[in-house]
Amino acid sequence: MxxxxxxxxxxxxxxxxxxxxxxxxxxxxxxxxxxxxxSPMEALLGSLAGCMGIDIFMILKPYQEKIERIELETDGERNEEPPKYFKKIQVTVHVDGDVPASRIWRAVNLSNDKYCSVANSLKAELSYKVVLNGEEVNQA
Known part of the structure; x- marks a missing residue:
């Protein structure tokens, strides 16, 4: 990608x-x-919610016709000093419809632990390269 x-x-x-x-x-x-x-940090929270929302919808497939609403709210607490990374993220999952709470929790946990690429990417190892005027340059 x-x-x-x-x-x-x-x-x-x-x-x-x-x-x-x-x-x-x-x-x-x-x-x-x-x-x-x-902002890029808002986009990150939105990406997390979108990824989990898609997972939850797919996992709840047997109940899809009974679901009236799925909405995810993400609330991130940032570090006060730079870098102002997220120290904590609270994800609130709203579901309206005839779905057992245990199935929703199962979907949330499966998304977080197994399927949500965004949640798991927050633990990724990062690497960088720089291309200046069309040529890759090494760090001095």
Whole structure:
């Protein structure tokens, strides 16, 4: 999977998935941006909720016709000093419909422990390379 994220000027960037879908991102007005997009940290919370929501819907397949609503709220507590990473993330899963609570909890736990790539990517090892004027450069 490859994503391109291009600078739009100032603190604005646009993520392009190569399939015709874009996500405008901005640092937000408190950080000097224009606020015309989601912040990268908001996008991370939304990605977590989207990933888990898809999993939960799929796991609850036997109940899909009885489900009226699935909504996930994510509330992240950030570190006060840079880097302002998420120290804690609370995910609240709202389901309306005729579904046993035990099945919803099973779906949430399976998503978190086994299926949600975003939740498990929060533990990923990161590596970097730099390309300057078309040429890869090593760190000095």
């Amino acid at each position: 490859k994503i391109s994220t291009k600078w739009q000027g100032g603190f604005a960037f646009t993520m392009d998935n190569g399939k015709g879908y874009d996500l405008p991102m901005d640092a937000g007005t408190t950080a000097g941006g224009n606020g015309e997009g989601v």
